[in-house]
Amino acid sequence: RPALPAGYEVAELAGPISAAGLWGFGPGWTAAPPQCAALADPAPTDAGARGLSASGPGGTVYVVVGSAKPDVTALADQCGQWTMDFAHTSGTANLVEAPHIDGAQTVAMTVATRTVVESGTQTRGQANTAQAYLDGHVAVVTLVTEPGSAHPPLDGGYVADLLGKTVAAVRG
Structure with missing residues (x-):
């Protein structure tokens, strides 16, 4: 909690929790x-996943830790860019440079989303997500922002910094 932005409204999260859902x-x-x-x-099936969300003027931050053992190296080679669809929402994900964390596999991505409602109005969103895989766990930090918001988003380095702090907390 102390690493979350000051003045943000904080809530607890319980799993399963998906970055896609965020x-x-x-x-x-x-x-x-x-x-x-x-x-x-x-x-996807970890009912024991736990985390926090913090919402404020610079966006909504999610920090989640769950059980996972995937090999992200192969996926990173195959998934430099991919698309996602659900009902009226579509998005494009792009892998970006991931933060280095000793002893962990890391991956980072940006996601641009577009939701079209019945009247044809479009809502756009932007997310920055970084993940670290270590010791049978995955730590996920996501920052969701709205392009065009009157408030500037949290600094781009915030997600990487918070991921490092989350991994340190997991390791004890």
Whole structure:
């Protein structure tokens, strides 16, 4: 909690928790190519996943830790860019440079989403997610922002910094 932004409203999260769900995709979403779905939902059945959300003027931050053992190296080679769809929401994910954390496999991505409602109005969203796989766990930090918001988003380095602090907390 102390690493979350000051003045943000904090709430607890309990799993299973999917990065895709945090980005705005409901159950039943699809990814193309399909193997990239594991990057958007690294612990799909972990009812023991726990985390926090913090919302404020710079966006909504999610920090989640769950059980996972995927090999992200192969996925990173296959999933430099992929798309996702769910009902009226679509998105494009792009892998970006991941933070280095000793003893952990890391992956990071940006996701741009678009939701079209019945009247044809479009809502756009942006998410930055970084994940670290270590000791049978995955730590996920996501920052969701709204392009065009009157408030500037949290600094881009915030997600990487918080991921490092989360991994340190997991390791004790």
